[in-house]
Each structure stands twice: as structure tokens, then as C-alpha cells.
Amino acid sequence: MNMLFNRKAIIEKLSTLIDEKRFIHSLNVEDCAIELAHRLCVDETKASIAALLHDCAKNMDIEAAERLGYELNIFQNDKWLYRQPALWHAQLGVYIAKTEFNVFDQEILSAIECHTTGKAGMTKLDKIIYLADYIEPNRSFSHVGKIRANLKIDFNKALLEAYDNTIYYLTRRKRFIHPRTIIARNEAVENYYKQN
Ligand code: DGI
Numbered sequence: 001m002n003m004l005f006n007r008k009a010i011i012e013k014l015s016t017l018i019d020e021k022r023f024i025h026s027l028n029v030e031d032c033a034i035e036l037a038h039r040l041c042v043d044e045t046k047a048s049i050a051a052l053l054h055d056c057a058k059n060m061d062i063e064a065a066e067r068l069g070y071e072l073n074i075f076q077n078d079k080w081l082y083r084q085p086a087l088w089h090a091q092l093g094v095y096i097a098k099t100e101f102n103v104f105d106q107e108i109l110s111a112i113e114c115h116t117t118g119k120a121g122m123t124k125l126d127k128i129i130y131l132a133d134y135i136e137p138n139r140s141f142s143h144v145g146k147i148r149a150n151l152k153i154d155f156n157k158a159l160l161e162a163y164d165n166t167i168y169y170l171t172r173r174k175r176f177i178h179p180r181t182i183i184a185r186n187e188a189v190e191n192y193y194k195q196n
């Protein structure tokens, strides 16, 4: 991908769409994603754009988000998505990335689209954004320190642990687990054993 992308323009626009805390989170995810992309031989520019934009729809108000979700048909055949507003910003983020940032690269859009739940057949970039979002320095989930340490030596193990923690967190709170989260976690198990 062309390295001369306009990062400054993305940053400027992004800062008008999300609050300061979310903005700093996005910059932190970008740092982590670029480092992982370098290590896994993934396009660092794509990692940077996907990371910056992954939460671009996070601060939409709930009514506007629901309206847009209906317009984009994201709830059709997906009642588990509809019932979990915390998940909407991933799909809506794809729309914002296209319409507000002119990003049409399918790999970048895919990484934004699955950054919260994961999905079947994730690419290296999808996994990088998922994990970078999980381990960025401001995160203080339990076990995140252990995952950061494992990530230094074993990417697949760290990814599986991030899924396991998320699922544990959701079950403890009696929340729905989206089917895509289960599929992504199963594939993470598969990849973990394939390599070990
Ligand atoms: O947007 P962020 O806060 O940076 O992080 P995120 O997009 O990974 O997660 C947003 C929320 O989504 C977080 O509270 C965990 C939750 N989540 C992730 N997978 C699932 C889920 N919630 C439900 N109900 N089901 C899932 O499968």
C-alpha cells in the first residue's frame, strides 16, 4: 500500500468524532498494531489506518447508531448483534471509514468490522487489530499483563488468551456471547494447537 497516506488528515478528522480518551486509546492501538504488523510482515500502513479508525463510531449516540444500523441492515438475521449495542460500533465504523475517511481497502475495513467479536477466517491484520485493541498500554483488564508477556513470544497463544478472557468476562456478567466470538475463539484454539 502507498506509504504516503495522509495520517495527519485522518488524525484531525478522527479527533472531531471521538472523545479524548478514545482518541488516545486509538493512538495506542496504532503503536501496538504497527509493531505487530512489522513482526508478522503485514502492511504497516494498513495496520496504522485500521487501528486509528477501529473505534471511529464508538461515540455515536445510541439513537443515531440504531437508526444507522437499521439503514445499513446490520441487524437483519443477527438478533445477537441487535441486542448488544456495545458491538455496533464495529459495523458502523466501516460505514464511517468509507464515508468520512474515504477508506475502501477491504483488508482495512475487515479489520475494523471484526475488531470487537472477531470472525471466522480472520486475516493476520484482523488478528493484529483485535489483539492490539486488547493489550494497548491503557488497558487494565485482569491478566492483560500476562497476555502482553506471552505476546512477546507467542502471538497465537496471546490471541487465544484474549478470547478466553473476553468470554470469561461476558459469562461472569451473564451477557450474550456473539456467535462470531465463539467461532473466532474456536479457530484460535485450532491455530494454537497447530503450532504447538
Ligand atoms: O471499543 P473498545 O472498548 O476499545 O473494545 P471492543 O470493541 O473490543 O469491545 C467493546 C465491548 O464489547 C466490550 O465491553 C466487550 C464487548 N464484547 C466483545 N465480544 C462480545 C462482547 N459483548 C458481547 N455481549 N458479546 C460478545 O461476543
Ligand code: FE
Residues within 6 Å of the ligand: 054, 055, 058, 089, 115, 116
Ligand atoms: Fe471497539
Ligand code: FE
Residues within 6 Å of the ligand: 025, 029, 054, 055, 133
Ligand atoms: Fe478499541
